[in-house]
Amino acid sequence: xxxxxxxxxxYIATMDLYPQESREFNRVYPFYEHLRQGRFTTTRCKGCNxxxxxxxxxxxxxxxxxxxxxxxxxxxxVEVVTEEEVGVPLGFESxxxxxxxxxxGKLKLFSRIVHCQVGHLKEGDEVKLYVFPVDxxxxxxxxxxxxxxxxxxxxxxxxxxxxxxxVN
Amino acid sequence: xxxNVCIIAGGMCAWGVREASLRxxxxxxxxxxxxxxxxxxxxxxxxxxxASAYTERSAFQTHLAPVVAEYLGIKPRTICARVELLCASxxxxxxxxxxxxxxxxxxxxxxxxxxxxxxPEKWEVFYSELASVDxxxxxPQGLGLPPPAFAxxxxxxxxxxxxxxxxxxxxxxxxxxxxxxxxNAQFREPITLETALNAKDIVPPLTLxxxxxxxxxxxxxxxxxxxxxxxxxxxxLVYIKGTGQATLNNxxxxxxxxxxxxxxxxxxxxxxxxxxxxxxxxxxxxxxxCFTISEIIEYEDLGFCEKGQGGLFIQEGxxxxxxxxxxxxxxxxxxxxxxxxxxxxxxxxxxMHQLREDATRQVEGARAALTHNLSGFIAAHTVxxxxxxx
Ligand SMILES: [Zn+2]
Numbered sequence: 001x002x003x004x005x006x007x008x009x010x011y012i013a014t015m016d017l018y019p020q021e022s023r024e025f026n027r028v029y030p031f032y033e034h035l036r037q038g039r040f041t042t043t044r045c046k047g048c049n050x051x052x053x054x055x056x057x058x059x060x061x062x063x064x065x066x067x068x069x070x071x072x073x074x075x076x077x078v079e080v081v082t083e084e085e086v087g088v089p090l091g092f093e094s095x096x097x098x099x100x101x102x103x104x105g106k107l108k109l110f111s112r113i114v115h116c117q118v119g120h121l122k123e124g125d126e127v128k129l130y131v132f133p134v135d136x137x138x139x140x141x142x143x144x145x146x147x148x149x150x151x152x153x154x155x156x157x158x159x160x161x162x163x164x165x166x167v168n
Numbered sequence: 169x170x171x172n173v174c175i176i177a178g179g180m181c182a183w184g185v186r187e188a189s190l191r192x193x194x195x196x197x198x199x200x201x202x203x204x205x206x207x208x209x210x211x212x213x214x215x216x217x218x219a220s221a222y223t224e225r226s227a228f229q230t231h232l233a234p235v236v237a238e239y240l241g242i243k244p245r246t247i248c249a250r251v252e253l254l255c256a257s258x259x260x261x262x263x264x265x266x267x268x269x270x271x272x273x274x275x276x277x278x279x280x281x282x283x284x285x286x287x288p289e290k291w292e293v294f295y296s297e298l299a300s301v302d303x304x305x306x307x308p309q310g311l312g313l314p315p316p317a318f319a320x321x322x323x324x325x326x327x328x329x330x331x332x333x334x335x336x337x338x339x340x341x342x343x344x345x346x347x348x349x350x351x352n353a354q355f356r357e358p359i360t361l362e363t364a365l366n367a368k369d370i371v372p373p374l375t376l377x378x379x380x381x382x383x384x385x386x387x388x389x390x391x392x393x394x395x396x397x398x399x400x401x402x403x404x405l406v407y408i409k410g411t412g413q414a415t416l417n418n419x420x421x422x423x424x425x426x427x428x429x430x431x432x433x434x435x436x437x438x439x440x441x442x443x444x445x446x447x448x449x450x451x452x453x454x455x456x457x458c459f460t461i462s463e464i465i466e467y468e469d470l471g472f473c474e475k476g477q478g479g480l481f482i483q484e485g486x487x488x489x490x491x492x493x494x495x496x497x498x499x500x501x502x503x504x505x506x507x508x509x510x511x512x513x514x515x516x517x518x519x520m521h522q523l524r525e526d527a528t529r530q531v532e533g534a535r536a537a538l539t540h541n542l543s544g545f546i547a548a549h550t551v552x553x554x555x556x557x558x
Contacts, residue, residue: 089295089297090295098316107421
Protein backbone atom coordinates (compact mmCIF):
# COMPACT_ATOMS: atom_id res chain seq x y z
CA UNK A 1 0.00 0.00 0.00
CA UNK A 2 1.45 3.31 -1.08
CA UNK A 3 1.41 6.23 1.33
CA UNK A 4 3.29 9.21 2.64
CA UNK A 5 6.57 8.20 4.25
CA UNK A 6 6.55 11.11 6.69
CA UNK A 7 3.14 10.04 8.02
CA UNK A 8 3.95 6.35 8.37
CA UNK A 9 2.70 5.09 11.73
CA UNK A 10 1.30 8.50 12.67
CA TYR A 11 -2.09 8.99 14.24
CA ILE A 12 -4.01 11.75 12.39
CA ALA A 13 -6.93 13.13 14.39
CA THR A 14 -8.51 14.76 11.32
CA MET A 15 -8.79 11.32 9.71
CA ASP A 16 -10.37 9.67 12.77
CA LEU A 17 -13.99 8.74 12.26
CA TYR A 18 -14.51 8.24 16.00
CA PRO A 19 -14.59 11.13 18.49
CA GLN A 20 -11.93 12.09 20.98
CA GLU A 21 -13.38 10.43 24.05
CA SER A 22 -10.78 11.01 26.73
CA ARG A 23 -11.02 13.43 29.62
CA GLU A 24 -8.10 15.41 28.16
CA PHE A 25 -10.06 16.26 25.01
CA ASN A 26 -13.75 15.98 25.81
CA ARG A 27 -15.91 17.23 28.66
CA VAL A 28 -18.63 14.63 28.01
CA TYR A 29 -16.11 11.80 28.54
CA PRO A 30 -18.41 10.16 31.15
CA PHE A 31 -20.73 9.11 28.29
CA TYR A 32 -18.01 6.77 27.02
CA GLU A 33 -17.11 5.57 30.52
CA HIS A 34 -20.79 4.72 31.02
CA LEU A 35 -20.82 2.84 27.69
CA ARG A 36 -18.05 0.58 29.05
CA GLN A 37 -20.38 -0.24 31.95
CA GLY A 38 -23.15 -1.13 29.50
CA ARG A 39 -25.03 2.08 30.25
CA PHE A 40 -26.46 4.45 27.61
CA THR A 41 -26.63 7.89 29.14
CA THR A 42 -27.12 11.56 28.47
CA THR A 43 -27.37 14.84 30.37
CA ARG A 44 -30.43 16.34 32.03
CA CYS A 45 -30.69 19.96 33.16
CA LYS A 46 -31.22 20.33 36.89
CA GLY A 47 -32.78 23.73 36.32
CA CYS A 48 -35.49 23.00 33.73
CA ASN A 49 -35.36 19.15 33.52
CA UNK A 50 -34.66 19.29 29.76
CA UNK A 51 -33.08 16.06 28.55
CA UNK A 52 -30.78 16.62 25.59
CA UNK A 53 -29.17 14.02 23.34
CA UNK A 54 -26.30 13.97 22.57
CA UNK A 55 -24.98 14.96 26.05
CA UNK A 56 -23.90 18.58 26.60
CA UNK A 57 -21.98 20.93 28.82
CA UNK A 58 -24.79 23.51 28.75
CA UNK A 59 -28.56 23.08 28.58
CA UNK A 60 -29.75 24.02 25.05
CA UNK A 61 -33.11 25.04 26.52
CA UNK A 62 -32.27 27.35 29.47
CA UNK A 63 -28.46 27.58 29.01
CA UNK A 64 -27.76 26.35 32.56
CA UNK A 65 -24.45 24.60 33.20
CA UNK A 66 -25.94 22.62 36.07
CA UNK A 67 -26.48 19.23 34.40
CA UNK A 68 -26.63 15.64 35.63
CA UNK A 69 -26.13 12.27 33.95
CA UNK A 70 -29.21 10.09 33.49
CA UNK A 71 -29.65 6.58 32.06
CA UNK A 72 -31.54 6.03 28.80
CA UNK A 73 -33.08 2.66 27.92
CA UNK A 74 -30.61 0.20 26.41
CA UNK A 75 -33.28 -1.63 24.43
CA UNK A 76 -35.54 -0.25 21.75
CA UNK A 77 -38.01 -1.19 19.05
CA VAL A 78 -37.31 -1.02 15.32
CA GLU A 79 -39.47 1.38 13.27
CA VAL A 80 -37.72 1.42 9.86
CA VAL A 81 -34.79 -0.61 8.51
CA THR A 82 -32.37 0.33 5.72
CA GLU A 83 -29.80 -1.98 4.18
CA GLU A 84 -26.74 -0.67 2.34
CA GLU A 85 -24.75 -3.20 0.35
CA VAL A 86 -22.71 -0.92 -1.95
CA GLY A 87 -20.77 2.27 -1.23
CA VAL A 88 -20.17 1.39 2.42
CA PRO A 89 -17.56 3.81 3.86
CA LEU A 90 -14.09 2.62 4.86
CA GLY A 91 -14.21 1.38 8.45
CA PHE A 92 -17.53 -0.44 8.03
CA GLU A 93 -18.46 -3.79 6.56
CA SER A 94 -21.10 -4.53 3.96
CA UNK A 95 -24.00 -4.95 4.47
CA UNK A 96 -24.34 -1.84 6.57
CA UNK A 97 -27.72 -2.04 8.28
CA UNK A 98 -29.35 0.94 9.95
CA UNK A 99 -32.64 1.27 11.77
CA UNK A 100 -34.70 4.04 13.22
CA UNK A 101 -35.25 2.74 16.74
CA UNK A 102 -37.62 3.98 19.40
CA UNK A 103 -35.86 3.97 22.74
CA UNK A 104 -38.78 3.57 25.11
CA GLY A 105 -40.49 6.70 23.81
CA LYS A 106 -37.55 8.76 25.11
CA LEU A 107 -35.55 9.10 21.93
CA LYS A 108 -35.54 8.00 18.30
CA LEU A 109 -32.08 6.99 17.16
CA PHE A 110 -30.94 6.24 13.63
CA SER A 111 -28.37 3.63 14.56
CA ARG A 112 -26.22 0.94 13.03
CA ILE A 113 -27.46 -2.60 13.68
CA VAL A 114 -24.75 -5.25 14.02
CA HIS A 115 -24.94 -9.06 14.18
CA CYS A 116 -27.75 -8.99 11.68
CA GLN A 117 -28.18 -10.22 8.11
CA VAL A 118 -29.91 -8.55 5.17
CA GLY A 119 -33.66 -9.18 5.20
CA HIS A 120 -33.81 -10.38 8.81
CA LEU A 121 -34.58 -7.28 10.81
CA LYS A 122 -38.24 -6.25 10.75
CA GLU A 123 -40.38 -3.42 12.01
CA GLY A 124 -41.32 -4.05 15.64
CA ASP A 125 -38.23 -6.19 16.42
CA GLU A 126 -36.45 -5.51 19.68
CA VAL A 127 -32.79 -4.40 19.61
CA LYS A 128 -30.31 -3.82 22.41
CA LEU A 129 -27.22 -1.71 23.00
CA TYR A 130 -23.95 -3.26 21.82
CA VAL A 131 -20.65 -1.71 22.91
CA PHE A 132 -17.38 -2.53 21.17
CA PRO A 133 -13.76 -1.36 21.28
CA VAL A 134 -12.44 0.97 18.56
CA ASP A 135 -8.85 2.06 17.83
CA UNK A 136 -7.14 3.70 20.81
CA UNK A 137 -5.69 7.21 20.50
CA UNK A 138 -2.04 7.96 21.24
CA UNK A 139 -1.94 11.06 23.44
CA UNK A 140 1.29 12.92 24.24
CA UNK A 141 1.60 13.42 27.99
CA UNK A 142 4.86 15.12 28.80
CA UNK A 143 7.59 13.04 27.18
CA UNK A 144 5.43 9.94 27.03
CA UNK A 145 2.82 8.89 24.56
CA UNK A 146 -0.04 7.04 26.23
CA UNK A 147 -2.54 4.90 24.32
CA UNK A 148 -6.08 5.76 25.45
CA UNK A 149 -8.60 2.97 24.93
CA UNK A 150 -11.90 3.81 23.25
CA UNK A 151 -15.32 2.22 22.77
CA UNK A 152 -18.31 3.02 20.59
CA UNK A 153 -21.86 1.71 20.33
CA UNK A 154 -24.34 0.22 17.92
CA UNK A 155 -27.43 -1.90 18.50
CA UNK A 156 -28.01 -5.62 17.88
CA UNK A 157 -31.13 -7.77 17.56
CA UNK A 158 -32.26 -9.22 20.90
CA UNK A 159 -33.32 -12.50 19.25
CA UNK A 160 -29.98 -12.98 17.56
CA UNK A 161 -30.07 -16.79 17.36
CA UNK A 162 -33.57 -16.90 15.97
CA UNK A 163 -33.02 -14.34 13.26
CA UNK A 164 -29.89 -16.12 12.06
CA UNK A 165 -31.88 -19.33 11.64
CA UNK A 166 -34.65 -17.67 9.68
CA VAL A 167 -33.64 -18.16 6.09
CA ASN A 168 -36.63 -16.43 4.54
CA UNK B 169 -32.26 52.98 2.47
CA UNK B 170 -32.08 49.34 1.38
CA UNK B 171 -30.75 48.78 -2.12
CA ASN B 172 -32.20 46.43 -4.71
CA VAL B 173 -29.84 43.63 -5.72
CA CYS B 174 -29.48 42.06 -9.16
CA ILE B 175 -27.68 39.01 -10.53
CA ILE B 176 -25.84 40.24 -13.62
CA ALA B 177 -23.53 37.41 -14.73
CA GLY B 178 -23.05 33.70 -14.24
CA GLY B 179 -20.94 30.86 -15.57
CA MET B 180 -19.66 27.42 -14.70
CA CYS B 181 -17.02 24.96 -15.81
CA ALA B 182 -17.76 21.46 -17.09
CA TRP B 183 -18.95 19.31 -14.19
CA GLY B 184 -18.16 15.65 -13.72
CA VAL B 185 -15.04 13.59 -13.16
CA ARG B 186 -12.50 16.29 -13.95
CA GLU B 187 -8.80 15.99 -14.70
CA ALA B 188 -8.27 19.29 -12.90
CA SER B 189 -7.49 20.72 -9.47
CA LEU B 190 -9.82 22.83 -7.33
CA ARG B 191 -7.94 26.01 -8.30
CA UNK B 192 -8.04 25.06 -12.01
CA UNK B 193 -11.84 24.82 -11.81
CA UNK B 194 -12.18 28.09 -9.87
CA UNK B 195 -10.32 29.76 -12.75
CA UNK B 196 -12.50 28.09 -15.40
CA UNK B 197 -15.75 29.06 -13.66
CA UNK B 198 -14.57 32.62 -12.97
CA UNK B 199 -13.62 33.01 -16.62
CA UNK B 200 -16.98 31.61 -17.78
CA UNK B 201 -18.77 34.06 -15.49
CA UNK B 202 -16.84 37.09 -16.79
CA UNK B 203 -17.37 35.84 -20.36
CA UNK B 204 -21.14 35.89 -19.75
CA UNK B 205 -21.07 39.68 -19.43
CA UNK B 206 -18.29 41.51 -21.22
CA UNK B 207 -19.13 44.80 -19.49
CA UNK B 208 -17.81 43.38 -16.22
CA UNK B 209 -14.12 42.75 -15.62
CA UNK B 210 -12.23 41.39 -12.64
CA UNK B 211 -11.17 45.00 -11.92
CA UNK B 212 -14.68 46.17 -10.96
CA UNK B 213 -15.42 43.43 -8.40
CA UNK B 214 -15.24 44.86 -4.87
CA UNK B 215 -16.15 41.74 -2.88
CA UNK B 216 -15.51 37.99 -3.18
CA UNK B 217 -17.27 35.14 -1.39
CA UNK B 218 -15.96 31.62 -2.00
CA ALA B 219 -18.26 28.68 -1.25
CA SER B 220 -16.53 25.36 -0.68
CA ALA B 221 -17.02 22.66 1.92
CA TYR B 222 -14.27 20.08 1.48
CA THR B 223 -11.35 22.38 0.76
CA GLU B 224 -9.39 21.29 3.84
CA ARG B 225 -10.08 17.61 3.16
CA SER B 226 -9.66 17.43 -0.60
CA ALA B 227 -7.13 20.15 -1.27
CA PHE B 228 -5.52 20.60 2.20
CA GLN B 229 -6.19 24.33 1.81
CA THR B 230 -7.73 26.75 4.29
CA HIS B 231 -7.89 30.54 3.77
CA LEU B 232 -9.27 29.76 0.34
CA ALA B 233 -10.79 33.11 -0.69
CA PRO B 234 -7.47 34.95 -1.14
CA VAL B 235 -6.20 32.04 -3.25
CA VAL B 236 -9.20 32.41 -5.56
CA ALA B 237 -8.88 36.22 -5.59
CA GLU B 238 -5.25 35.95 -6.64
CA TYR B 239 -5.99 33.46 -9.42
CA LEU B 240 -8.92 35.50 -10.79
CA GLY B 241 -7.09 38.83 -10.59
CA ILE B 242 -9.70 40.20 -8.19
CA LYS B 243 -8.60 42.71 -5.55
CA PRO B 244 -11.51 42.75 -3.08
CA ARG B 245 -11.93 45.65 -0.66
CA THR B 246 -15.37 45.01 0.93
CA ILE B 247 -15.29 41.27 1.67
CA CYS B 248 -12.98 38.34 0.89
CA ALA B 249 -13.99 35.20 2.77
CA ARG B 250 -15.10 31.60 2.47
CA VAL B 251 -18.65 30.43 3.21
CA GLU B 252 -19.45 26.84 4.24
CA LEU B 253 -22.79 25.12 4.62
CA LEU B 254 -21.92 21.91 2.78
CA CYS B 255 -24.51 21.41 -0.01
CA ALA B 256 -25.91 24.93 0.51
CA SER B 257 -22.56 26.75 0.68
CA UNK B 258 -23.20 28.44 -2.67
CA UNK B 259 -26.69 29.71 -1.91
CA UNK B 260 -25.47 30.82 1.52
CA UNK B 261 -22.81 32.88 -0.24
CA UNK B 262 -25.48 34.45 -2.45
CA UNK B 263 -27.61 35.37 0.59
CA UNK B 264 -24.60 36.97 2.28
CA UNK B 265 -23.60 38.89 -0.85
CA UNK B 266 -27.23 40.03 -1.19
CA UNK B 267 -27.19 41.32 2.40
CA UNK B 268 -23.88 43.14 1.95
CA UNK B 269 -25.04 44.84 -1.25
CA UNK B 270 -28.53 45.54 0.06
CA UNK B 271 -27.08 47.29 3.09
CA UNK B 272 -24.57 49.31 1.08
CA UNK B 273 -21.41 47.65 2.43
CA UNK B 274 -20.52 46.24 -0.99
CA UNK B 275 -21.56 47.11 -4.56
CA UNK B 276 -20.37 44.34 -6.88
CA UNK B 277 -19.66 40.90 -5.41
CA UNK B 278 -18.63 37.66 -7.05
CA UNK B 279 -19.89 34.48 -5.39
CA UNK B 280 -17.94 31.48 -6.63
CA UNK B 281 -18.12 27.94 -5.33
CA UNK B 282 -17.22 24.37 -6.00
CA UNK B 283 -15.43 21.22 -4.98
CA UNK B 284 -12.77 18.78 -6.10
CA UNK B 285 -14.28 15.54 -4.80
CA UNK B 286 -12.58 12.82 -6.86
CA UNK B 287 -9.36 11.91 -5.06
CA PRO B 288 -6.47 9.80 -6.34
CA GLU B 289 -8.04 6.96 -4.34
CA LYS B 290 -11.82 6.89 -4.30
CA TRP B 291 -12.34 5.71 -0.70
CA GLU B 292 -11.32 9.10 0.57
CA VAL B 293 -14.42 11.01 -0.55
CA PHE B 294 -16.79 8.52 1.11
CA TYR B 295 -14.63 8.64 4.19
CA SER B 296 -14.65 12.47 4.25
CA GLU B 297 -18.45 12.37 4.19
CA LEU B 298 -18.32 11.01 7.73
CA ALA B 299 -17.19 14.53 8.69
CA SER B 300 -20.16 16.17 6.97
CA VAL B 301 -22.85 14.71 9.18
CA ASP B 302 -22.53 15.00 12.97
CA UNK B 303 -18.99 13.67 13.23
CA UNK B 304 -19.10 12.50 16.84
CA UNK B 305 -22.58 10.93 16.79
CA UNK B 306 -23.81 10.06 13.26
CA UNK B 307 -20.47 9.51 11.49
CA PRO B 308 -19.43 6.62 13.76
CA GLN B 309 -22.71 4.88 12.82
CA GLY B 310 -21.38 4.71 9.25
CA LEU B 311 -23.74 7.44 8.09
CA GLY B 312 -21.98 9.43 5.40
CA LEU B 313 -23.84 11.62 2.98
CA PRO B 314 -26.60 9.60 3.39
CA PRO B 315 -28.27 7.16 1.00
CA PRO B 316 -29.44 5.28 4.15
CA ALA B 317 -31.11 8.41 5.54
CA PHE B 318 -32.89 9.20 2.28
CA ALA B 319 -33.84 5.55 1.83
CA UNK B 320 -35.49 5.76 5.22
CA UNK B 321 -37.25 8.98 4.25
CA UNK B 322 -38.47 7.28 1.06
CA UNK B 323 -39.72 4.20 2.92
CA UNK B 324 -41.67 6.33 5.36
CA UNK B 325 -43.10 8.60 2.66
CA UNK B 326 -44.18 5.55 0.63
CA UNK B 327 -45.81 3.97 3.65
CA UNK B 328 -47.56 7.10 4.85
CA UNK B 329 -48.64 8.68 1.55
CA UNK B 330 -48.57 5.82 -0.95
CA UNK B 331 -45.69 7.27 -2.98
CA UNK B 332 -44.40 4.65 -5.43
CA UNK B 333 -41.03 3.58 -6.85
CA UNK B 334 -42.36 4.54 -10.29
CA UNK B 335 -43.01 8.08 -9.08
CA UNK B 336 -39.46 8.28 -7.69
CA UNK B 337 -38.11 7.06 -11.03
CA UNK B 338 -40.17 9.67 -12.92
CA UNK B 339 -38.18 12.41 -11.18
CA UNK B 340 -34.87 11.03 -12.48
CA UNK B 341 -36.30 10.47 -15.98
CA UNK B 342 -37.52 14.12 -16.07
CA UNK B 343 -34.29 15.61 -14.74
CA UNK B 344 -32.12 13.51 -17.04
CA UNK B 345 -34.25 14.72 -19.95
CA UNK B 346 -33.86 18.33 -18.79
CA UNK B 347 -30.08 17.94 -18.64
CA UNK B 348 -29.77 16.54 -22.19
CA UNK B 349 -28.72 19.82 -23.78
CA UNK B 350 -26.80 21.22 -20.83
CA UNK B 351 -23.18 21.22 -22.03
CA ASN B 352 -21.83 21.39 -18.45
CA ALA B 353 -23.91 18.56 -16.97
CA GLN B 354 -22.20 15.41 -15.69
CA PHE B 355 -24.83 13.18 -17.34
CA ARG B 356 -26.27 14.02 -20.75
CA GLU B 357 -27.87 10.71 -21.65
CA PRO B 358 -31.62 10.20 -21.30
CA ILE B 359 -32.93 7.28 -19.27
CA THR B 360 -36.22 5.47 -19.61
CA LEU B 361 -38.58 4.65 -16.76
CA GLU B 362 -37.76 1.00 -17.35
CA THR B 363 -33.99 1.62 -17.03
CA ALA B 364 -34.52 3.58 -13.83
CA LEU B 365 -36.77 0.93 -12.29
CA ASN B 366 -34.43 -1.94 -13.17
CA ALA B 367 -31.23 -0.25 -12.03
CA LYS B 368 -29.14 -1.74 -9.23
CA ASP B 369 -30.07 -0.96 -5.67
CA ILE B 370 -28.03 1.59 -3.74
CA VAL B 371 -30.03 1.40 -0.53
CA PRO B 372 -33.52 0.00 -1.23
CA PRO B 373 -35.89 1.49 -2.28
CA LEU B 374 -33.34 3.87 -3.85
CA THR B 375 -31.61 2.62 -7.00
CA LEU B 376 -28.66 4.03 -8.93
CA UNK B 377 -30.73 6.66 -10.76
CA UNK B 378 -32.46 7.87 -7.60
CA UNK B 379 -29.15 9.26 -6.31
CA UNK B 380 -27.08 12.20 -7.56
CA UNK B 381 -23.46 11.39 -8.39
CA UNK B 382 -20.16 12.57 -6.91
CA UNK B 383 -18.95 15.54 -8.91
CA UNK B 384 -16.01 17.86 -9.47
CA UNK B 385 -17.04 21.34 -10.51
CA UNK B 386 -17.25 25.06 -9.94
CA UNK B 387 -19.70 27.87 -10.71
CA UNK B 388 -19.73 31.65 -10.29
CA UNK B 389 -22.20 34.53 -10.30
CA UNK B 390 -21.87 38.28 -9.93
CA UNK B 391 -24.35 40.31 -7.91
CA UNK B 392 -24.59 44.10 -8.00
CA UNK B 393 -26.74 46.88 -6.64
CA UNK B 394 -29.44 48.01 -9.07
CA UNK B 395 -27.68 51.29 -9.99
CA UNK B 396 -24.45 49.50 -10.95
CA UNK B 397 -26.40 46.69 -12.62
CA UNK B 398 -28.07 49.17 -14.96
CA UNK B 399 -24.62 50.33 -16.13
CA UNK B 400 -23.16 46.84 -16.36
CA UNK B 401 -25.75 44.93 -18.35
CA UNK B 402 -28.13 45.57 -21.22
CA UNK B 403 -29.95 42.31 -20.51
CA UNK B 404 -33.21 42.26 -18.52
CA LEU B 405 -32.47 42.84 -14.83
CA VAL B 406 -33.00 39.86 -12.55
CA TYR B 407 -33.57 40.75 -8.89
CA ILE B 408 -33.22 38.78 -5.68
CA LYS B 409 -36.61 39.28 -4.06
CA GLY B 410 -36.38 37.33 -0.83
CA THR B 411 -34.43 34.71 1.09
CA GLY B 412 -34.83 32.24 3.94
CA GLN B 413 -32.55 29.77 5.66
CA ALA B 414 -33.58 27.52 8.53
CA THR B 415 -32.33 24.68 10.68
CA LEU B 416 -33.98 22.83 13.57
CA ASN B 417 -31.51 20.05 14.26
CA ASN B 418 -28.21 18.60 13.16
CA UNK B 419 -27.96 15.09 14.60
CA UNK B 420 -30.38 12.52 13.17
CA UNK B 421 -31.80 11.80 16.65
CA UNK B 422 -33.19 15.34 16.78
CA UNK B 423 -34.98 15.33 13.42
CA UNK B 424 -38.50 16.63 14.15
CA UNK B 425 -40.07 14.69 11.25
CA UNK B 426 -38.59 12.61 8.44
CA UNK B 427 -41.42 13.04 5.93
CA UNK B 428 -42.29 16.71 6.49
CA UNK B 429 -39.15 18.81 6.44
CA UNK B 430 -40.13 21.41 8.99
CA UNK B 431 -37.01 23.52 8.52
CA UNK B 432 -37.88 23.71 4.82
CA UNK B 433 -41.39 24.96 5.55
CA UNK B 434 -39.87 27.65 7.81
CA UNK B 435 -37.23 28.71 5.26
CA UNK B 436 -39.86 28.77 2.49
CA UNK B 437 -42.29 30.87 4.56
CA UNK B 438 -39.50 33.34 5.37
CA UNK B 439 -38.51 33.56 1.69
CA UNK B 440 -42.08 33.93 0.40
CA UNK B 441 -42.89 36.60 2.98
CA UNK B 442 -39.70 38.59 2.40
CA UNK B 443 -40.34 38.43 -1.36
CA UNK B 444 -44.03 39.25 -0.98
CA UNK B 445 -44.94 36.33 -3.21
CA UNK B 446 -47.06 33.16 -3.05
CA UNK B 447 -45.87 29.76 -4.33
CA UNK B 448 -48.59 29.91 -6.99
CA UNK B 449 -46.98 33.02 -8.50
CA UNK B 450 -43.71 31.20 -9.32
CA UNK B 451 -43.00 30.21 -12.92
CA UNK B 452 -39.93 27.98 -12.51
CA UNK B 453 -37.82 26.48 -9.70
CA UNK B 454 -34.55 24.67 -9.07
CA UNK B 455 -34.86 22.41 -6.03
CA UNK B 456 -32.39 20.11 -4.29
CA UNK B 457 -32.89 16.76 -6.02
CA CYS B 458 -29.97 15.01 -4.30
CA PHE B 459 -32.31 12.01 -4.28
CA THR B 460 -35.57 11.62 -6.19
CA ILE B 461 -37.54 11.43 -2.93
CA SER B 462 -36.11 14.84 -1.97
CA GLU B 463 -37.66 16.54 -4.99
CA ILE B 464 -41.03 14.91 -4.21
CA ILE B 465 -41.02 16.12 -0.60
CA GLU B 466 -39.86 19.57 -1.75
CA TYR B 467 -42.93 19.93 -4.03
CA GLU B 468 -45.00 19.51 -0.87
CA ASP B 469 -43.03 21.52 1.66
CA LEU B 470 -42.42 24.42 -0.76
CA GLY B 471 -46.19 24.64 -1.17
CA PHE B 472 -46.50 23.57 -4.82
CA CYS B 473 -48.99 20.85 -3.81
CA GLU B 474 -50.73 19.44 -0.74
CA LYS B 475 -48.76 17.33 1.77
CA GLY B 476 -48.54 13.76 0.53
CA GLN B 477 -49.36 14.67 -3.08
CA GLY B 478 -45.73 14.98 -4.26
CA GLY B 479 -45.82 11.61 -6.01
CA LEU B 480 -48.91 12.58 -7.98
CA PHE B 481 -47.35 15.96 -8.78
CA ILE B 482 -44.54 14.32 -10.77
CA GLN B 483 -46.81 11.62 -12.19
CA GLU B 484 -49.22 14.22 -13.59
CA GLY B 485 -46.35 16.16 -15.20
CA UNK B 486 -46.89 19.24 -13.05
CA UNK B 487 -43.14 19.75 -12.48
CA UNK B 488 -42.28 19.29 -16.16
CA UNK B 489 -42.16 21.81 -19.01
CA UNK B 490 -45.74 22.78 -19.78
CA UNK B 491 -46.85 21.86 -16.25
CA UNK B 492 -47.75 23.95 -13.22
CA UNK B 493 -44.11 24.81 -12.40
CA UNK B 494 -41.17 23.32 -14.34
CA UNK B 495 -38.57 22.15 -11.81
CA UNK B 496 -34.85 21.54 -12.32
CA UNK B 497 -34.96 22.83 -15.86
CA UNK B 498 -31.18 22.47 -16.35
CA UNK B 499 -31.17 18.85 -15.15
CA UNK B 500 -30.80 19.44 -11.41
CA UNK B 501 -28.34 17.55 -9.25
CA UNK B 502 -29.41 14.25 -10.82
CA UNK B 503 -28.09 15.39 -14.22
CA UNK B 504 -25.58 18.16 -13.47
CA UNK B 505 -24.00 16.44 -10.46
CA UNK B 506 -23.36 17.96 -7.08
CA UNK B 507 -20.04 19.64 -6.20
CA UNK B 508 -21.44 20.92 -2.89
CA UNK B 509 -20.31 24.57 -2.91
CA UNK B 510 -21.15 24.90 -6.60
CA UNK B 511 -24.74 23.67 -6.57
CA UNK B 512 -26.58 26.74 -5.22
CA UNK B 513 -24.65 28.89 -7.66
CA UNK B 514 -25.46 26.59 -10.59
CA UNK B 515 -29.14 26.92 -9.64
CA UNK B 516 -28.84 30.73 -9.56
CA UNK B 517 -27.27 30.74 -13.04
CA UNK B 518 -30.12 28.70 -14.50
CA UNK B 519 -32.70 30.95 -12.84
CA MET B 520 -30.89 34.04 -14.17
CA HIS B 521 -31.13 32.61 -17.69
CA GLN B 522 -34.79 31.63 -17.25
CA LEU B 523 -35.72 35.13 -16.09
CA ARG B 524 -33.60 36.79 -18.81
CA GLU B 525 -35.39 34.43 -21.19
CA ASP B 526 -32.16 33.09 -22.67
CA ALA B 527 -32.11 29.63 -21.08
CA THR B 528 -31.16 26.50 -23.03
CA ARG B 529 -34.66 25.16 -22.41
CA GLN B 530 -36.78 28.24 -21.76
CA VAL B 531 -39.93 28.39 -19.66
CA GLU B 532 -41.99 30.85 -21.71
CA GLY B 533 -42.56 34.20 -20.04
CA ALA B 534 -40.90 33.30 -16.73
CA ARG B 535 -41.10 36.27 -14.32
CA ALA B 536 -40.59 34.77 -10.85
CA ALA B 537 -38.48 31.84 -9.70
CA LEU B 538 -37.16 29.94 -6.70
CA THR B 539 -34.06 28.00 -5.72
CA HIS B 540 -33.78 25.56 -2.82
CA ASN B 541 -30.93 23.63 -1.22
CA LEU B 542 -30.95 21.19 1.61
CA SER B 543 -27.69 20.49 3.38
CA GLY B 544 -26.13 17.88 5.63
CA PHE B 545 -28.34 15.27 7.17
CA ILE B 546 -31.48 17.10 5.90
CA ALA B 547 -30.42 19.50 8.65
CA ALA B 548 -30.69 22.94 7.02
CA HIS B 549 -32.73 24.41 4.19
CA THR B 550 -32.00 27.47 2.06
CA VAL B 551 -34.51 29.20 -0.23
CA UNK B 552 -34.04 32.18 -2.55
CA UNK B 553 -36.65 33.92 -4.68
CA UNK B 554 -35.78 35.80 -7.84
CA UNK B 555 -37.88 37.94 -10.12
CA UNK B 556 -37.95 40.42 -12.98
CA UNK B 557 -39.22 43.04 -10.54
CA UNK B 558 -37.48 43.97 -7.26
ZN1 LIG C 1 -32.28 23.80 31.23
